[in-house]
Amino acid sequence: MLxxxxxxxxxxxxxxxxxxxxxxxxxxxxSYGQIAELVDAPSHARLxxxxxxxxxxxxxxxxxxxxxxxxxxxWPEQRSLLExxxxxxxxxxxxDMKKYRWLPDF
DNA sequence: AAGTTGACTTAAA
DNA sequence: ATTTAAGCCAACT
Numbered sequence: 001m002l003x004x005x006x007x008x009x010x011x012x013x014x015x016x017x018x019x020x021x022x023x024x025x026x027x028x029x030x031s032y033g034q035i036a037e038l039v040d041a042p043s044h045a046r047l048x049x050x051x052x053x054x055x056x057x058x059x060x061x062x063x064x065x066x067x068x069x070x071x072x073x074x075w076p077e078q079r080s081l082l083e084x085x086x087x088x089x090x091x092x093x094x095x096d097m098k099k100y101r102w103l104p105d106f
Numbered sequence: 107a108a109g110t111t112g113a114c115t116t117a118a119a
Numbered sequence: 120a121t122t123t124a125a126g127c128c129a130a131c132t
Contacts, residue, residue: 004129032114043127049113050130064113072113092120 006041013039017051020104024063027085028102029095031067038104063102069095 007013016039024030032045032052041047052061062081065071069090071078079089087100 007129010129033116036114044129045114046112046127047114047129051113053113061113066113067115070113075113078113 007044007047013041013044013047014051016040017048018055018059021052021055021059021061021064023104024060024102026060027087027100029063029065029069029082029087029097029100030102031065031097033067034101035064065095065097067097069097071095 004010017035020030020035020038032048033042035048036042036045039048048064052059052064055061062075062078063085065078071082071093079093082095083089088096090096
């Protein structure tokens with residue numbers, strides 16, 4: 001059914017990603033790599049992106065950026081969505097990850 | 107089946 | 120700041 005060695009089930013993985021994204025508080029952001037770790041698939045940052053690309057719009061996927069705070073290629077509105085929530089961008093057009101990266105605590 | 111792509115990451119130059 | 124390079128791995132050609 002699934003030809004991926006280390007992902008038991010893509011649907012489970014997808015659900016896990018959705019849950020995490022849904023849990024990101026307003027005004028904070030997370031990176032793909034962070035999410036991958038949280039769902040216990042540390043080497044699958046890219047797959048997280050793939051999943052989000054097909055995610056229903058009900059999830060706040062605009063709160064997910066890459067590790068340097070870059071917004072999604074081909075989605076310029078993401079910036080204004082984040083700014084509306086209070087997320088500041090640096091002069092180079094990157095999110096100030098230092099301040100706005102959300103670190104879920106256990 | 108083999109090669110390419112990508113909403114990635116880290117490191118180095 | 121930018122570019123290059125390598126590692127990564129499921130999805131897609």
